Amino acid sequence: MLSLQDCQALDRADPLRVLKDQFVCPPGVMYLDGNSLGVMPKATPGRIRQVVEQEWGQGLIRSWNSAGWVDWPAQIGDKVARLVGAGPNELVVTDSTSVNLFKVLSAALAMARHDAPQRDQVLSERSNFPTDLYMAQSLCQQHGMRLVLVDDMALAPALSERVAVLMLTHVNYRTGAMHDMAALDAQAKAKGILTVWDLAHSAGAVEVDLRGSGADFAVGCGYKYLNGGPGAPAFVWVNAQHASRFWQPLSGWWGHERPFAFTPGYVPAQGIARYLCGTPPVISLAALDEGVNTVLAAEPLGGMPALRKKSVALCETFIALVEQCCADHGLRLVSPRDAAQRGSQLSWCFDTPAPQALAVSQAYAVVQALMARGVVGDFRAGDGASQPDLMRFGFTPLYIGFETVWQAVMHLKAVLDHREWQRPQFQQVQTVT
Amino acid sequence: MLSLQDCQALDRADPLRVLKDQFVCPPGVMYLDGNSLGVMPKATPGRIRQVVEQEWGQGLIRSWNSAGWVDWPAQIGDKVARLVGAGPNELVVTDSTSVNLFKVLSAALAMARHDAPQRDQVLSERSNFPTDLYMAQSLCQQHGMRLVLVDDMALAPALSERVAVLMLTHVNYRTGAMHDMAALDAQAKAKGILTVWDLAHSAGAVEVDLRGSGADFAVGCGYKYLNGGPGAPAFVWVNAQHASRFWQPLSGWWGHERPFAFTPGYVPAQGIARYLCGTPPVISLAALDEGVNTVLAAEPLGGMPALRKKSVALCETFIALVEQCCADHGLRLVSPRDAAQRGSQLSWCFDTPAPQALAVSQAYAVVQALMARGVVGDFRAGDGASQPDLMRFGFTPLYIGFETVWQAVMHLKAVLDHREWQRPQFQQVQTVT
Numbered sequence: 001m002l003s004l005q006d007c008q009a010l011d012r013a014d015p016l017r018v019l020k021d022q023f024v025c026p027p028g029v030m031y032l033d034g035n036s037l038g039v040m041p042k043a044t045p046g047r048i049r050q051v052v053e054q055e056w057g058q059g060l061i062r063s064w065n066s067a068g069w070v071d072w073p074a075q076i077g078d079k080v081a082r083l084v085g086a087g088p089n090e091l092v093v094t095d096s097t098s099v100n101l102f103k104v105l106s107a108a109l110a111m112a113r114h115d116a117p118q119r120d121q122v123l124s125e126r127s128n129f130p131t132d133l134y135m136a137q138s139l140c141q142q143h144g145m146r147l148v149l150v151d152d153m154a155l156a157p158a159l160s161e162r163v164a165v166l167m168l169t170h171v172n173y174r175t176g177a178m179h180d181m182a183a184l185d186a187q188a189k190a191k192g193i194l195t196v197w198d199l200a201h202s203a204g205a206v207e208v209d210l211r212g213s214g215a216d217f218a219v220g221c222g223y224k225y226l227n228g229g230p231g232a233p234a235f236v237w238v239n240a241q242h243a244s245r246f247w248q249p250l251s252g253w254w255g256h257e258r259p260f261a262f263t264p265g266y267v268p269a270q271g272i273a274r275y276l277c278g279t280p281p282v283i284s285l286a287a288l289d290e291g292v293n294t295v296l297a298a299e300p301l302g303g304m305p306a307l308r309k310k311s312v313a314l315c316e317t318f319i320a321l322v323e324q325c326c327a328d329h330g331l332r333l334v335s336p337r338d339a340a341q342r343g344s345q346l347s348w349c350f351d352t353p354a355p356q357a358l359a360v361s362q363a364y365a366v367v368q369a370l371m372a373r374g375v376v377g378d379f380r381a382g383d384g385a386s387q388p389d390l391m392r393f394g395f396t397p398l399y400i401g402f403e404t405v406w407q408a409v410m411h412l413k414a415v416l417d418h419r420e421w422q423r424p425q426f427q428q429v430q431t432v433t
Numbered sequence: 434m435l436s437l438q439d440c441q442a443l444d445r446a447d448p449l450r451v452l453k454d455q456f457v458c459p460p461g462v463m464y465l466d467g468n469s470l471g472v473m474p475k476a477t478p479g480r481i482r483q484v485v486e487q488e489w490g491q492g493l494i495r496s497w498n499s500a501g502w503v504d505w506p507a508q509i510g511d512k513v514a515r516l517v518g519a520g521p522n523e524l525v526v527t528d529s530t531s532v533n534l535f536k537v538l539s540a541a542l543a544m545a546r547h548d549a550p551q552r553d554q555v556l557s558e559r560s561n562f563p564t565d566l567y568m569a570q571s572l573c574q575q576h577g578m579r580l581v582l583v584d585d586m587a588l589a590p591a592l593s594e595r596v597a598v599l600m601l602t603h604v605n606y607r608t609g610a611m612h613d614m615a616a617l618d619a620q621a622k623a624k625g626i627l628t629v630w631d632l633a634h635s636a637g638a639v640e641v642d643l644r645g646s647g648a649d650f651a652v653g654c655g656y657k658y659l660n661g662g663p664g665a666p667a668f669v670w671v672n673a674q675h676a677s678r679f680w681q682p683l684s685g686w687w688g689h690e691r692p693f694a695f696t697p698g699y700v701p702a703q704g705i706a707r708y709l710c711g712t713p714p715v716i717s718l719a720a721l722d723e724g725v726n727t728v729l730a731a732e733p734l735g736g737m738p739a740l741r742k743k744s745v746a747l748c749e750t751f752i753a754l755v756e757q758c759c760a761d762h763g764l765r766l767v768s769p770r771d772a773a774q775r776g777s778q779l780s781w782c783f784d785t786p787a788p789q790a791l792a793v794s795q796a797y798a799v800v801q802a803l804m805a806r807g808v809v810g811d812f813r814a815g816d817g818a819s820q821p822d823l824m825r826f827g828f829t830p831l832y833i834g835f836e837t838v839w840q841a842v843m844h845l846k847a848v849l850d851h852r853e854w855q856r857p858q859f860q861q862v863q864t865v866t
Contacts, residue, residue, distance in 0.1 A: 253567060279531075282664045
C-alpha cells in the first residue's frame with residue numbers, strides 16, 4: 001500500500017524535482033494535461049517581452065539580422081534534434097505538425113514513386129491521430145495510392161511489397177501505446193518501405209533515437225511536452241541521406257537556396273532547410289525556444305533517459321494508487337500495463353455502463369468533475385464500438401511530482417465515491433482540444 | 434517649392450494624424466519600411482502578456498474555450514475581411530502567405546480541371562513575388578500544367594483559352610505598381626479564367642474590393658500593413674460561390690467539419706473553415722489581432738478610402754521633395770508616376786552607373802547610409818538586366834506623417850550631396866528581408 005508519505009519521500013529522492021522551478025504552476029491546479037498543452041515556463045514572458053518590445057518594437061526590420069531571427073528555425077531545430085536522436089542541421093522548427101506531415105509524406109511518396117513505382121499503398125494505424133490520416137488521405141488521392149488502415153497488431157503482417165510508406169504516430173494520442181520504433185524501422189527497411197513518424201506525444205516525453213533507428217522522416221509538435229505555448233511551431237526532420245534528394249511541394253521562399261536573391265525560379269536549399277516554406281513566426285519561435293530550453297535543462301541531470309525514468313515512475317504510481325483507492329468503480333486501464341510499451345500518459349475507461357442515463361459519457365462527466373477540483377486531464381470520445389470513451393492523464397516529468405499524483409488520485413476517488421460526476425454542471429458539453 | 438512648414442501644415446490638417454498614437458515609434462527612426470514589417474502597436478505587448486501569462490499561464494488548456502482561442506482564426510478573419518471588401522465568414526487567418534497560396538492555387542486548379550480540363554496554363558507576372566512563383570511552379574509540375582510568366586503589359590493579351598488561372602500580386606513588391614483588379618477580374622471572367630490574388634502589399638494599404646471585383650481567391654500577409662508582428666499569420670479568402678466546392682489538399686484537422694470528433698475520415702467544413710489546417714498559433718494570432726485593430730481604428734475617420742488618400746499624399750510629397758532636392762544625382766522613380774497605378778510604396782533606382790567601382794550596388798550603399806541616419810527603407814537587388822537595383826520606401830499612413838517625409842528626403846539629399854554612401858561601412862553586405 002502506497003501512502004502520502006511514500007509519495008512525499010519519492011519527491012524528496014527525485015533528482016529532477018528542481019526542474020519544476022522553471023515553470024509557473026497555477027496554485028490549486030494538478031495539471032495532468034501537458035500532453036495537450038505544456039505549462040508555461042517562467043522564462044517565456046520575459047523572452048517574449050524582449051522579442052516584442054525590444055527586437056520588434058525598437059529594432060523593427062533590422063532585427064532579422066541584428067537579433068538573428070533569420071537563424072531561429074535552424075538554431076531551435078538543432079536543440080530539438082538533441083531530444084530526438086537527430087544530428088545538427090537535420091531538423092528545423094516551422095509551420096504546424098499537419099503542414100510538416102504533408103511535406104514529409106509528399107517527399108516520401110516522391111521517393112517511393114522514383115525508387116519503387118509498383119508500390120501503391122500508404123500503411124497506417126486506424127487509431128492514428130486524425131490530422132495525420134486526413135493529410136495522408138489527401139496525398140493518397142493525389143498520387144493515386146491507397147491509404148490502408150489497420151489495427152496495431154496487424155501492422156507488421158501488413159508490411160507487404162505493395163506498401164510504399166509506413167506512417168505512424170510513435171505514441172498513440174488516445175491510449176498512450178508506444179510503438180517499437182527501431183523494430184518497425186528495421187522491418188520496414190528490410191521490405192523496402194519508407195517510414196514517417198509523428199513524434200507529437202514523444203518529443204520531450206520518451207527517448208527517441210531517429211538516427212539510430214534508421215527512420216526516414218519525422219515530424220512533431222512544439223506545444224505538448226516541449227512547452228512552446230498554444231499552437232507553437234512544429235518540427236520536421238529528414239534522414240540526411242534523403243534530405244537533399246527530393247523537393248517537398250510547399251516550395252516557399254524560405255526553403256530556397258538563396259531566399260534573398262529573389263530569383264524567379266525555385267532552387268531548393270541543400271538539406272533540411274528546403275523543408276522551410278514561408279516567413280517564420282518570430283514571436284512563437286521565441287516561446288518555443290524557451291519551452292525547449294526547459295527540457296534541455298535536464299541534460300546535466302541525465303537528460304531524456306532520466307526524464308523517461310521519472311515519467312514511468314509517475315505512471316506506475318498513478319496506476320498503483322488507482323488500483324488501491326478506486327476499485328469497484330469499473331475503471332479499466334486502456335493504456336498498456338507494461339511501461340515499456342507506453343508513452344507518458346495513462347488512459348482509462350469505464351468497463352460497465354453508467355448506472356443511469358446521462359446526457360454525456362460517464363468518462364466525460366468524471367473529467368469535468370475532476371476539473372472542478374483542479375485536476376486537469378482530458379476526455380477523448382470513443383467510436384461507440386471497439387474504442388471506448390477515455391479519461392486521459394498526461395505526466396510531464398519536468399513539473400509533475402509524486403505528491404501531485406497522490407492528490408489527483410484522491411480527487412478521483414472522491415469524485416467516484418461521492419458520485420460527484422452525476423451533478424448537472426458536469427454534463428455540459430464543451431469543446432476541448 | 435515645398436517647405437518644412439508646408440509639411441508641418443499638412444500634418445496639422447491631417448485628420449488621421451491621431452492614429453499614430455496607437456504605435457510605438459522608436460525615437461530618431463523615420464520608418465519607411467512598413468511594407469516589410471509594420472511597426473508595433475502600443476496595445477500589443479499588453480495583449481500578449483494577457484494571452485501568455487493569464488490565458489496560457491493560468492488558464493492552460495481550458496483557455497481554448499474560456500478565452501475563446503478556438504474562434505480566433507474566424508473572428509480575426511472577419512476583421513480583416515472588412516479591410517479587403519470581403520464578407521463575414523469568408524476569410525480566415527492561418528498559416529503563412531506561402532502555405533495559403535498553395536491551398537487556393539490547388540483549389541483553383543482542381544476547379545479548373547473539373548470545369549475546363551483543356552486549360553493547361555497558370556499565368557502570372559515575371560516580377561511577381563518569388564514565393565508565389567515557387568509555389569505555382571510546384572503545383573504546375575504536380576498537375577502537369579505550365580506556368581507562363583509575362584511582363585505586366587503582356588498580361589491582358591495572354592489571357593487565352595489555355596489559361597486556367599491568373600495568379601497575380603495586386604501591388605508589386607519591387608516597383609509598387611498596382612494592377613487594376615476589377616478590370617483583370619472582368620477580363621479573366623469573360624474568358625473563363627479563375628483569379629488568385631496575393632494582397633500582401635495591399636491589405637491595409639490600398640482599397641480592395643474582393644467581392645465587388647468578382648475575384649475568385651485571395652491570400653495576404655499579416656506582418657506588413659496589418660502590423661501583426663514578424664512572421665504573423667497570413668489570411669486566405671475564397672469567393673463564397675467556390676468555398677465549399679473543392680477540397681484544398683492541406684486537409685488538416687482544423688479544417689474538418691467536426692475537428693473534435695476525431696473521426697478517421699476527412700470531411701471538410703462548409704465554407705472558408707476548410708482552409709484551416711493545423712492548430713492555430715495563439716500567441717501570434719493575438720499580436721495579429723492587435724495589429725488589425727490599428728487599421729480598423731481608421732473606420733470612424735473614413736476607413737480605407739481615407740488611409741489611401743493620405744498614402745497617396747505622402748507618396749506625392751516624397752516624389753516632389755526628391756525632385757526638388759535631389760536632382761542631378763541620377764535618381765529615377767521606378768514606381769508608376771500616376772498614383773492610381775501604384776500602391777503605398779515608392780521605388781527608385783540610379784540611372785547612371787556609380788562613379789567608381791563599388792563592392793555593392795550604389796542603391797544598396799545609399800540604403801545603408803540612410804539607415805545609419807535613422808531612415809529605414811530597404812534594398813531590392815535587380816537581375817543585372819532589365820530590372821534595376823532598387824531603393825524601396827513604404828508609406829504607412831497610420832503612422833507616417835508629412836514632416837517625417839520631409840526629414841527622410843533631407844537625409845537622402847545629405848547622403849547624396851556628401852557622398853556618404855561611398856564610406857566603407859555602408860558596403861558590408863547583409864541579409865535583409
